[in-house]
Amino acid sequence: MSEDLNKTMNDTQPSSCYNPTAEKIGQTVAYCLIFLVSLTGNTVIGIIVYKTKAMRKPINFFIVNMAMSDLLFPIFVIPREIQKLHIDSWLIGGPLGQALCKLVHFLSDVSLIVSVQSLVLIAVDRFGAVVFPLRSPLISSKLCPFFILATWIVALAFFSPFLFAYKLVEYPEGLECVLPWNEVFGESSFFRNYIVAYLLVFHLIPLLLIAILYIIIYTKLKSHKIPGEQSTNTGKQRLQRERNVLKMAIAIVLGFAVCSMPYVMFVLLLFFASDFMKWSCGFQYFIIVAFFMARANCAINPCICFIFSSNYRRKLKTLLKSK
Numbered sequence: 001m002s003e004d005l006n007k008t009m010n011d012t013q014p015s016s017c018y019n020p021t022a023e024k025i026g027q028t029v030a031y032c033l034i035f036l037v038s039l040t041g042n043t044v045i046g047i048i049v050y051k052t053k054a055m056r057k058p059i060n061f062f063i064v065n066m067a068m069s070d071l072l073f074p075i076f077v078i079p080r081e082i083q084k085l086h087i088d089s090w091l092i093g094g095p096l097g098q099a100l101c102k103l104v105h106f107l108s109d110v111s112l113i114v115s116v117q118s119l120v121l122i123a124v125d126r127f128g129a130v131v132f133p134l135r136s137p138l139i140s141s142k143l144c145p146f147f148i149l150a151t152w153i154v155a156l157a158f159f160s161p162f163l164f165a166y167k168l169v170e171y172p173e174g175l176e177c178v179l180p181w182n183e184v185f186g187e188s189s190f191f192r193n194y195i196v197a198y199l200l201v202f203h204l205i206p207l208l209l210i211a212i213l214y215i216i217i218y219t220k221l222k223s224h225k226i227p228g229e230q231s232t233n234t235g236k237q238r239l240q241r242e243r244n245v246l247k248m249a250i251a252i253v254l255g256f257a258v259c260s261m262p263y264v265m266f267v268l269l270l271f272f273a274s275d276f277m278k279w280s281c282g283f284q285y286f287i288i289v290a291f292f293m294a295r296a297n298c299a300i301n302p303c304i305c306f307i308f309s310s311n312y313r314r315k316l317k318t319l320l321k322s323k
Contacts, residue, residue: 023288024085030292031082034299039074041302042067048315055311058125058137059245061144062118063252063305065151069114070298076100077108081295089174101168101177106159111298112260113155116206119256121147122249123213130217130242158198161185192271203264210253217246248308255304259297262290 045067049060083091092100121139128138139147165184169176181191221243266287305312 027085027288027292028082031078031085031295034296035074035078035082037299037303038070038078041299041306042070042074044316044319045302045305045312048312048319051319052311052315055315056141058139058141058144059122059249061141061148062122062125063301065148066115066118066252066301069111069118070301072107072111073295073298076104078295080104090168090177091175093168093170093175097175098168102163102166105166105177105179106162109159109162110152110155113158113202114151115256115297115301116202117151117154118148119210119253120206121151122252123210126217126242126246126249127213130246131220133238158202161194195267195271199264199267203260207253207257214246214250214253221246244308244310248305251304251308252301255300256297259293259300262286263294266290 046064049055049064090097090101125137125139128135132138161184162179165179165181166177167180169178185191221239306316
């Protein structure tokens, strides 16, 4: 989906807005950095939780789920973005090229949906831990695998039409991976409704729900009312731990929102205000930043975990010392 939107942008934009050579060099360096940080950081997050029994808790399981979905970007998406900056045509033909054409776009969108669902599950887990601390967890460790599996099933099912629609086509200029949606599913407004449903169900509504849950959690923590514990050292330590975990969870949500919302805004403008859009240089810069930020989120999440969590930092040091 993002490739189609990117192609629309490239076909419409004025070529005199920026220096093409400088843009290619800058984006190549930036994407290489995202590739390295995302591949290393998300892999390390998974290794830390796998090797540390004390960290095998619901919130860390969901963070690992996000990390595994984020790994799809450096494996499938970022190499294609780098190649596309220098060679516009698709390099691999045959059955393998056809499969990669479908997977690169399909898995990038699947990754985003898995991440959003993981953020919702983290918010629900924190809500239960803070607001109902004396009750059984809303999401127990035993149930985590089922919820994690569900995030992938929902994502794979929702974007399955793209597996059928994307195909590799040979033009005189070379191979190109295209999305002939109307050719596959017929002429209708279904595609626009499909994308709007995606933005509502997997971006706007989840972020609104997450915001409401964290406001309730913040209000609860601010009142210092943890039943039976608030006057003891144990209660104070628990309160501090919950605050630290909450800071990390909110930082991950904010990171996702900041990275994804410019892209969401661009898609909405493209579908509903394309006739009124002025493709000025300023708007071109906004689009380039929007696409870049949507890709950069896969590298930001592990950085947030190491910045806000002392547990992850300690385990990283231990992991490095053991090498």
